[in-house]
Amino acid sequence: MWWKKFIEYLREVKIELKKVVMPDKKSLWGSTLVVIVVSVVLGLAVGLFDYLIARGISLFTR
Numbered sequence: 573m574w575w576k577k578f579i580e581y582l583r584e585v586k587i588e589l590k591k592v593v594m595p596d597k598k599s600l601w602g603s604t605l606v607v608i609v610v611s612v613v614l615g616l617a618v619g620l621f622d623y624l625i626a627r628g629i630s631l632f633t634r
Contacts (some may be wrong), residue, residue, distance in 0.1 A: 595603070
C-alpha cells in the first residue's frame with residue numbers, strides 16, 4: 573500500500589506547486605545583487621581574519 577501514500581504525496585506536491593509565485597524581474601535582480609554583495613563582503617571578512625590569524629601565529633612560531 574506504499575504506492576497510495578506516494579500518489580497522495582504527489583497530489584499534495586501538485587497542489588503546493590500551484591501556490592508558488594515567481595518573482596518579477598526587478599525583485600529577482602535585487603535579490604541577486606544582495607546575494608553577490610553579501611558574498612563578497614563575507615569573503616573579504618573571512619580573508620582578513622585568516623590573514624590576521626596567520627600573522628599572529630607566525631609571530632609565536634618564529
